[in-house]
Amino acid sequence: MRHLLSTRDLSRDDAIALLDVAEDMAAVQEREVKKLPTLRGRTVVNLFFEDSTRTRISFEAAAKRLSADVINFSAKGSSVSKGESLKDTAQTLQAMGADGVVIRHPSSGAPFTLATSGWIDAGVVNAGDGTHEHPTQALLDAFTMRRRLHGAASRGRDLDGVRVVVVGDILHSRVARSNVWLLETLGAEVTLVAPPTLVPVDVSGWPAVIEYDLDRALAAGPDVVMMLRIQAERMQGAFFPNSREYARTWGLDDHRFAQLPETTMVMHPGPMNRGLEIAARAADSMQSTVREQVANGVSVRMAALYLLLSGERGETP
């Protein structure tokens, strides 16, 4: 693997290999000494053009636990706010000797441009681009599902036949997109539930069932319910009447949560809007994987950085 830009072009074997390495990384996180010498002398740059504390510190922890040097570059207060182009920023990082670049950008496709432009030799990890993809989030979600379902026997397994319901703002969600492609590759069955205004115009090519009625989707007793965050910062239009109506119609409230089988996992990529898309009782229940998702995020990102940066350079993509 040369770059990790999307889950759409990730093969089943590559995805499972990454999740298996993540299992070994997770085992390291349970030791007293949580650090590995693997990426000693390598430099990873966190290039964040969009605010994200959680994803950035997760990548930072992952890189540091592999002994890489980490440079955090956020657009605010940097030369980017003075009008520097992505190309000039990339060439600056190249001159500084970056081996890996973790990029988050408000424009869909920016990581792809960075990886294929020839501006930079570094391995590129997409940490979220516009409304396109957020591959490490989907990988940590898949990792979390696999661990809950198969425990210590997770290695080598896929998610064949696992029924996943993804609820919320599908239109703006790169988490949903990355999950749809990865879950399909791993054999899971995906149902997307959203208000019609928050479903993309053309989803005919998506390997997922579209449903507008949350109660009907939940009545089937899915294995996983994934609640997406209502992204206030992307809600410039009138997508639903008000937040109370959204919570009543598309939120995982106490009543809906109580109807779910006790084996159904409740997932959320965070940060949560408690009382809006997810009730506190669901978020804090034994069925909730929210905290596991955070811990697993570090293991999965360690695996991604290991696979991208540990081998000899110049491999074919």
Add this chain to the structure above:
Amino acid sequence: MRTVLQQADLERALTRIAHEILEANRGADDLVLLGIPTRGVALAERLARIVSRIAGVDVPAGALDVTMYRDDLGRNPVRATHPTEVPGDGIDGRVVVLVDDVLYSGRTIRAALDALADLGRARAVRLAVLVDRGHREFPIRADYVGKNLPSSTRERINVHLAEVDGDDAVTIEGGDE
């Protein structure tokens, strides 16, 4: 291709190593056998069974993956990692016997010593190998050796174990051309 050890030879070599481990350790107290993936793990499990049978107490076996501690990661394509499984309550104060199939440059064992140090503080660390083929690049030697096999660097030593390959044999090939 020439067969150097057959199944019976391999069994005898492991039985002798088991006796030597018990003799040097004056019994089975505090022993932990850790195999280095892939074939070292199977060998460690076999050795542990033999040692347990002779000593009459259970000697635990586990696995120690050294991939992320190797010094040649940047010179090769990415390597797959393997699980590390340390039995019971860890290695603190225990006598750890590292087990591998072939001892060659010694670089794997160097990596194993680093990996072990991150798991805890063993009272002592020993090394058991099925085949020692020479050509060391580090000041490392094995405490227990199944067979010394002086070889040319152009030759290839293949260790087959029933658990991994379906049969037990050690063969040597190449080197003539």
